[in-house]
Amino acid sequence: MANSDLIVKFWGTRGSIPSSMQPGEWSRHFEALIKGFFASGHKDPSEVAAYLGKMETPLVGGYGSSTTCVEVRSPRSQLIIDGGSGIRLLSERIMSGAVAGGKGPFHIYMTHYHWDHVIGLPFFTPHFLPGVQVHYYAVHPELESLIRGIFKKPYFPVPFESLPANIKFHVLEPRKPFQIEDMTLTPYKLDHPDPCWGLRVESGKASYAHCVDTEGTRVSREDMGEDLPLYQNADLMYFDAQYTFPELADKANWGHSAAQIGLDIAIREEVKQVLFAHHDPGASVQTIEEIRAQTREYYNWRIQSAKDSGSGASAVAWDFAHEGMEIHL
Numbered sequence: 047m048a049n050s051d052l053i054v055k056f057w058g059t060r061g062s063i064p065s066s067m068q069p070g071e072w073s074r075h076f077e078a079l080i081k082g083f084f085a086s087g088h089k090d091p092s093e094v095a096a097y098l099g100k101m102e103t104p105l106v107g108g109y110g111s112s113t114t115c116v117e118v119r120s121p122r123s124q125l126i127i128d129g130g131s132g133i134r135l136l137s138e139r140i141m142s143g144a145v146a147g148g149k150g151p152f153h154i155y156m157t158h159y160h161w162d163h164v165i166g167l168p169f170f171t172p173h174f175l176p177g178v179q180v181h182y183y184a185v186h187p188e189l190e191s192l193i194r195g196i197f198k199k200p201y202f203p204v205p206f207e208s209l210p211a212n213i214k215f216h217v218l219e220p221r222k223p224f225q226i227e228d229m230t231l232t233p234y235k236l237d238h239p240d241p242c243w244g245l246r247v248e249s250g251k252a253s254y255a256h257c258v259d260t261e262g263t264r265v266s267r268e269d270m271g272e273d274l275p276l277y278q279n280a281d282l283m284y285f286d287a288q289y290t291f292p293e294l295a296d297k298a299n300w301g302h303s304a305a306q307i308g309l310d311i312a313i314r315e316e317v318k319q320v321l322f323a324h325h326d327p328g329a330s331v332q333t334i335e336e337i338r339a340q341t342r343e344y345y346n347w348r349i350q351s352a353k354d355s356g357s358g359a360s361a362v363a364w365d366f367a368h369e370g371m372e373i374h375l
């Protein structure tokens with residue numbers, strides 16, 4: 047915590063619906079790992095942990111099954127962005143007492159209300175703790191009725207009215223900064239079929255741009271207009287890359303983007319680091335690795351052609367996010 051103005055933790059990085067590889071796919075994945083262990087000359091089972099430990103986390107354990115939930119912590123506050131199924135894992139951490147500020151108040155910002163962003167909310171245990179403060183924030187004026195609807199019988203056995211927590215709703219003005227302790231939060235509009243409001247979070251010298259879900263249809267500065275400050279000079283941008291670049295043409299107006307679109311924005315707006323997410327529910331480790339390789343090819347070409355033309359392009363650190371990833375800014 048010391049020396050970090052913001053810590054961003056990703057509790058769910060899938061899109062659309064929680065999903066994992068099927069048992070058969072996992073079996074083939076483990077078979078390949080075991081073959082790799084022996085093929086690299088290892089024989090002793092005591093070397094397994096060290097062998098796997100040297101590999102990148104998702105190459106061993108995958109990218110995770112949970113949908114969007116991001117925790118942002120500053121020295122004095124904590125914010126949760128969206129209540130996808132990943133919020134259950136965060137909730138368990140909070141209840142275990144392992145999280146600073148585990149007694150609340152809790153602040154939850156809603157980008158929008160598609161199933162994959164609300165499905166975990168009934169499983170956020172602080173709702174069931176008497177007197178605990180839970181604050182919801184969103185740009186949508188119908189925030190309260192939308193959240194109440196998630197707890198409606200017979201979709202969920204405990205009606206909203208019976209929840210013992212002290213739950214408050216705060217409707218925000220678009221593009222107008224608001225403050226939670228030492229965090230400044232500003233909602234900006236993304237490109238999505240139902241209105242989806244991304245968020246810029248700033249604390250101290252650090253900035254985080256939350257850009258999921260978005261299709262990235264407005265690419266030029268002119269088209270982005272008053273939503274441009276979401277991206278500019280962000281230390282970390284979290285961007286929707288559910289599809290491959292060729293898939294985008296077939297899936298126009300579905301509301302999701304590709305890594306190449308995010309990279310173009312990041313390079314132009316001098317974003318320092320990008321994490322791509324909202325992984326397709328059908329994407330295996332192998333699929334995401336292939337998309338990652340295509341992205342690497344595009345990025346290298348993009349930087350090289352800028353060099354060749356003498357126009358210059360600022361380097362961007364980028365990767366694909368996996369569940370449990372934590373970034374210190």
Ligand SMILES: [Zn+2]
Pocket residue numbers: 061062114160162163259324
């Ligand atoms: Zn989504």
Ligand SMILES: [Zn+2]
Pocket residue numbers: 158160238242259301
């Ligand atoms: Zn959505």
